[in-house]
Amino acid sequence: MSIGAKSDTATSTKSEDLRKSSKNGAKKIKRKIIMWATCRRRILCLPAPDAVCGGRSGHRIVCVPHLSGGRGANSSSSSETKEQCEFSSWLKRRGEHDPNTGLSIGLSPHGRGLFASRPIHTGECMLHVSHDLMITPEKLPEEVTKLLSKDVSAWAKLALFLLAHQKKKETSAWAPYISCLPPFGSMHSTIFWTQDELVYLKVSPVYRETVQRKDVVRMEFAAAENALLLCPHIFGSRVSALEFKHAYATVCSRAWGIETIKSLALVPFVDFFNHDANCRAMLSYDEDRHCAEVVSDRDYATGDQVVISYGQLSNATLALDFGFALPFNPHDQAGIWLSLSEKDPLRDSKLKLLHSHNMQTCVTREGVDTAGSSFSLQEVKSKAGRGKGIPQTLRAFARVVCATTSEELDEMAKFAADTDGRLARRPSIDKTKEHKAMTLLQTVIDNRIQKHEQAALAIRDSAVLQKPRKEIAKAIVGGELRVLRSASAWLKQHSQALLQT
Numbered sequence: 001m002s003i004g005a006k007s008d009t010a011t012s013t014k015s016e017d018l019r020k021s022s023k024n025g026a027k028k029i030k031r032k033i034i035m036w037a038t039c040r041r042r043i044l045c046l047p048a049p050d051a052v053c054g055g056r057s058g059h060r061i062v063c064v065p066h067l068s069g070g071r072g073a074n075s076s077s078s079s080e081t082k083e084q085c086e087f088s089s090w091l092k093r094r095g096e097h098d099p100n101t102g103l104s105i106g107l108s109p110h111g112r113g114l115f116a117s118r119p120i121h122t123g124e125c126m127l128h129v130s131h132d133l134m135i136t137p138e139k140l141p142e143e144v145t146k147l148l149s150k151d152v153s154a155w156a157k158l159a160l161f162l163l164a165h166q167k168k169k170e171t172s173a174w175a176p177y178i179s180c181l182p183p184f185g186s187m188h189s190t191i192f193w194t195q196d197e198l199v200y201l202k203v204s205p206v207y208r209e210t211v212q213r214k215d216v217v218r219m220e221f222a223a224a225e226n227a228l229l230l231c232p233h234i235f236g237s238r239v240s241a242l243e244f245k246h247a248y249a250t251v252c253s254r255a256w257g258i259e260t261i262k263s264l265a266l267v268p269f270v271d272f273f274n275h276d277a278n279c280r281a282m283l284s285y286d287e288d289r290h291c292a293e294v295v296s297d298r299d300y301a302t303g304d305q306v307v308i309s310y311g312q313l314s315n316a317t318l319a320l321d322f323g324f325a326l327p328f329n330p331h332d333q334a335g336i337w338l339s340l341s342e343k344d345p346l347r348d349s350k351l352k353l354l355h356s357h358n359m360q361t362c363v364t365r366e367g368v369d370t371a372g373s374s375f376s377l378q379e380v381k382s383k384a385g386r387g388k389g390i391p392q393t394l395r396a397f398a399r400v401v402c403a404t405t406s407e408e409l410d411e412m413a414k415f416a417a418d419t420d421g422r423l424a425r426r427p428s429i430d431k432t433k434e435h436k437a438m439t440l441l442q443t444v445i446d447n448r449i450q451k452h453e454q455a456a457l458a459i460r461d462s463a464v465l466q467k468p469r470k471e472i473a474k475a476i477v478g479g480e481l482r483v484l485r486s487a488s489a490w491l492k493q494h495s496q497a498l499l500q501t
Contacts, residue, residue: 090176091269094133103127103306105272113274113307116300126281126306127270127294134292135161135174135266144234147227154264156220158255159247160227160235162266166247167236177268181250188323188468189249191217196464200473203448203455204480205335205374206316213320217245253322256283256292267292273308281308315476325475332379332479334487336448338397338441339372346409347371350400353409357416357423359397373397377445380486387490389483390441396424398437408433435498442491445484452481 103126104117120126137157144160162181165172172178190198190210201207221244228239254271255264270283270292281297300306314333315325339361340347351371354361362370375397378389400423403409416423428434459465459473 091133094130113305114272116302116304116306118302120296120300120306122296122298124296125293126296128286128289128291129267129269130289130291132290133268135268136263137161138263140164141234144227144231147230149223151223153220155248155251155255156224158251158264158266159220159244160224162247162250163228163239163243164234167234174268180272181254182246184243184246187246187249187253188319188466188472189253190320190323190472191245191249192323193469197466197469200455200459200462200465201476203451204316204476205376206320206476209316209320217248220248221245249323265292270294274305279307279309283308315472315479319472319476323472325472325479327471327475327478329475329479330379332483333376334448334480334483335374335376336394336444336484337372337374338394338401338444339370340401342371344401346403346406349406349409350403353413353423354397354400356413357421359393359400359423377483377487379483380490383490383493385490387487387494390487390490392422392425394441395427395437396422398441399424399428399434402433402437402440431498431501435495438491438495438498442488442495445488445491449481449484449488452477452484456481 102116102118102120102124103114106113106115114127135158137154140157140161141164144164145157148157162178165174165178169175190201190206191213193201193210198207198210201210218241221241224244228235228244232238251264251266254266256267256270257264267283273294279297281294283292283294285292294308296306312331313321314331315329316333318329319325340350344350351361351369359373361373364370375391375394377391377394380387380389400409400412403412412424415426419426428437456474456477459470459477462470462473465473
């Protein structure tokens, strides 16, 4: 059995979705980047973070308002700053006479944020932004759109929009907002890490996903390059691949997927929100008023920082998409790899059995079946519980791997046919066999723990990683290590209990 070595061949759902998007358009992108909601008004938002985020410190602060009695914002300024006046004037010129009902932009310990300028009550609309103010792919100049093939995704179109208006500078109608976006070179998404930096994350699935994402961005740039070259009056004499990557990453970290209007959108002002994992307030779209709204999920006093939620994302996803990580992210995951041994005499039979029950194995680019698959673990909260966090599919795969006779495989297939159709989802009646399967999992996980511990030490002592990226790497590897240790502890106790019964 191969442990970990072949994990690079596993397909990343998110990166695969992005790859499909570059070929088939934005409609193929799935929820690992933007989760299209099923209900009429609810969507998942992707605002700026409030954690270990190097890009935040590089943002231009739009305004630092004076909040009398404020407890969170910087209240040293006694009047509106020039930037605040410019931004407010721009909103009014665009028809947004009262977009922020009770909010002011200010500075928090984590950078720019929104603060309550008056008491805000639960259920109250804190913010609304009209559809006219949103940046959508359809607002890219028709002259450019005509030069783009169908392979160019909505993500790339938004990136092109940003590049075009960055070229216009102060003459752009969107300049007050675009000037608030992360400046070139300030982002710490893992796609900007050098290979020498990225190698510290090789134990994590984010390494493979980053490599795949880089490939996607290269394909997107190649598909858009013709338009960039033929429209120098719009984009400038030459847009480099790195400049395109920066614009593309900005879109991925700040765009909102609005199912109602079937579009991606950059929503000025909305992405000034900081993130709170315990907050449930999210962006919605009012079809009648044709505007985006954020409704408060709790009460805020004057001066309180107003936060928003954008889903249960692991540090690997946060680092790849946004360039930050939470030191103790409750939604962290850890990946492990499990495969059939090439020396297993039942390998072909097991592989056929797995495939017949929709338990697919990964195939290399050369078309070779690895007879293995990657699985994501979550933190196991209780040693005495049922092991929630260790997927049932992983346990089932381990039971198939540990089978030693054709009769065992036949019994698994028959039991699945007689019940819910899922292969090996229930523990083996033979406690010894079940103990063997769970011991196998613990061995695999313990091997991953050892590698993560070595990686954590290397990150701690690294002189290569920039400080923000070192903190991100610590959070990623440390979070995955916590998850792995919790799974190992549960399996150890569970295996001991099997022997005692």
